[in-house]
Amino acid sequence: MDKTAFVLLLVFSNIVPLLAWGSMAQRWPRRKQAPAQARALHNAPAALQKSRVGYIVRNITCDGGHPKKTKYCVFPELCSCPKPKQEGYTRSPDRWYYDNDAKECQRITANMDGCNNFDSEDQCQMHCMKEEWLKKNQIQ
DSSP states (O other): OOHHHHHHHHHHHHHHHHHHHHHHHHHSOOOOOOOHHHHHHHHSOHHHHTTOOSEEEEETTTTSSOTTSOEEEEEOGGGGSOOOOOOSOOOOOOEEEEETTTTEEEEEOSOOOSSSOBSSHHHHHHHHOHHHHHHHTTOO
């Protein structure tokens, strides 16, 4: 094959799909899935939201989507998520999660996805045990 023909074939094979799908991409924007923590915040049970320490936000969909009943929700709800499951052998660094039963941050060695997943104990305490964290760090 001639070099010129090969170059033209290469150029057109890359340009034609862009021309064909470029106008479609403007009409059909790609939907992005919400991050795992945002999904967990949306799906957290309302019963666990009452006892969490954090920022209180008025939200009309807190009670399971009934817009007539308004309720105060606590943010972040990610502390309400259950303990992550440990499956098999993992070689990941230690992570931290908030244990709702023990009411404290605990270390876990697992490859964790989703909510209730923190890099350090301090970060976990800052999000889920705010009052204790403020006292520990002497922040007024």
